[in-house]
Amino acid sequence: MVRFENVGMRYGTGPEVLRDVTFILEAGSFTFLTGPSGAGKSTLLKLMFLGEAPSRGLITLFSRDLATTKRRDFPELRRRIGVVFQDFRLLDHLSAFDNVALPLRITGRNPKAYHQDVEELLSWVGLGNRLDAKPPTLSGGEQQRVAIARAVVARPDLLLADEPTGNVDPDMGQRLIRLFEELNKLGTTVLIATHDRALIASSQAREMRLVDGRLVELRMPRL
Amino acid sequence: MSERKPGGIMPREKGAAPLDVVIGVMGFLAALALGASLLADRASESWRLGLADRVTVQILAPEKSTATINTEIGAALKVLRETPGLARASIVSEQDTVNLVKPWLGNDSLIAELPLPRLIEGTITPGARVDLQSLRSRLKQAAPDSLLDDHTRWIGRLRSFARGIKWSAYGILLLIAIATAATVAFATRAGLEAQRAIVELLHQMGAQSGFIARAFEWHYFIATMAAAAAGSALAAGAFVTAGGIEFAGLGTVPFLPPLALKPTELCLFAGVPLGASLIALGTARISVLGALRRIY
Secondary structure (H helix, E strand, C coil), rough: EEEEEEEEEECCCCCCEEEEECCCCEEEEEEEECCCCCCCCCHHHHHHHCCCCEEEEEEEECCCCCCCCCCHHHHHHHCCCCECCCCHHHCCCCCCHHHHHHHHHHHCCCCCHHHHHHHHHHHHHCCCCCCCCCCHHHHHHHHHHHHHHHHHCCCCCEEEECCCCCCCHHHHHHHHHHHHHHHCCCCCCEEECCCHHHHHHCCEEEEEEEEECEEEEECCCCC | CCCCCCCCCCCCCCCCCHHHHHHHHHHHHHHHHHHHHHHHHHHHHHHHHHHEEEEEEECCCCCCHHHHHHHHHHHEEEEEEECEEEEEEEEEEEHHHHHHHHHHHHCHHHHHCCCCCCCEEEECCCCCCHHHHHHHHHHHHHHCCCCEEEHHHHHHHHHEEEEEEHHHHHHHHHHHHHHHHHHHHHHHHHHHHHHHHHHHHHHHHHCCHHHHHHHHHHHHHHHHHHHHHHHHHHHHHHHHHHHHHHHHHCCCCCCCCCCCCCHHHHHHHHHHHHHHHHHHHHHHHHHHHHHHHHHC
16 A cells, blocks of 8 residues: 655755655555654655655555656556544635535545535544534634545545544543544545544554654554 | 435635635736727727828918918818819818817817918718829929828828737736736645645546546636636626716727727627636646656
8 A cells, every 4th residue: 555665855955854765555554653753754744645745765555656656647556545633724715514524625626526425424423513614613622623534535545634533522532533433444545643642542443653753663564 | 306416526625715816817917908909990990980091181381371271271181072083072171270280289278379281171081092193293282282182191000009918918818817827727736735635535446647637627617717707797897887987978098999899799708718728728728737647
């Protein structure tokens, strides 16, 4: 699904944020990415969702070498990835419903065809009564749930989440993790970047740890 | 299940009023230029129709007696009436001659003191050819002070003047089109900068460049259409008002055809907002696609 080989990343002429990062995410796997702030977690996610090109190394995504993939094929790859951003990146002028429906709209799906799916998903994350609310009127936790619903609505092949439970109470955090696990059971490869040790402890998933730009520790899934 | 209308991908831009005003003014100027070209066309045609089938004989001999001049007029009139191809010939009264020069010289008593020529107007039978060279020499023999004018030089000058106005109007239209494109390109770049977060998000979600460009280009298409339509309507109103003033007899412009445009000509004004918004659409698309190429 995802393969990094000796990937390095620096912004401009600055120091390397990621160094010689090598790992494989198997299709259908569930992985936590941990590490202290500034370790490079967000940059690693950015490389995975095609937000940046690496400074060096090889990235293979969905069995395609990104270095040789044509730019015009990138949108197709991006549509297979769902992303939960740490800062949510919701569109303030759109309702919660329209924000969640955005990935489906981009693919040209008929609003009538996805209307029910979007409503059900928003109900699942506890926002069934806030469909028409604009993000500025939602609390941080509610915005986070809208962002999560938007990331999963198109049933992506790869789900990348940056601190997806950072703004919600533990119960809602567990509920959201269950949503990710359900999605994972349906075949989605999931990678969650988090500081939440309780969340990691409650799961048997693999853990990759980034320290100072290097992947230094790997916990393989308990079977 | 309730029907839900998807919200616009791009938010309504705040502070877009200056752009609307600029586009509105350009729409107004473009419509004025278009009206000027239509009037120039019409003037050229009316001058041609008014003079092309006419010949005029002038007799100007202030030093000669009235009786001699009247004799020459009679002889010239006889020559004209005997000329094949001329349908009719008639003497222009002295009062009508004074009326002809009034637009240039005003309604002054000075006109009475001027040695105005006596005129004979001849009308050529439609489709007939008149041997002007032979007519000129026969007139000279019959009336030595006569001068034959077939108006070709005058028509030629007027028509090239009208052509000049028309091409100037086209030039102005072209300049306005370029200015509109440049304005929209500038506004699109500013809009892209303001909406960078949205553009990047859509891009990251896998939106094709065309999808993002469409969200922008329709925004500018509609905004330009509305602003240019207002400007164009204002210009059309100006022509209608000028035509109304003329019709009411409150003012006229000498030598020019009526300023009032026909309804069919006014319909052409609808082309101004359409043209402007198509330019805006194309410019916005090119600007957005160019900007998206620079994002990874």
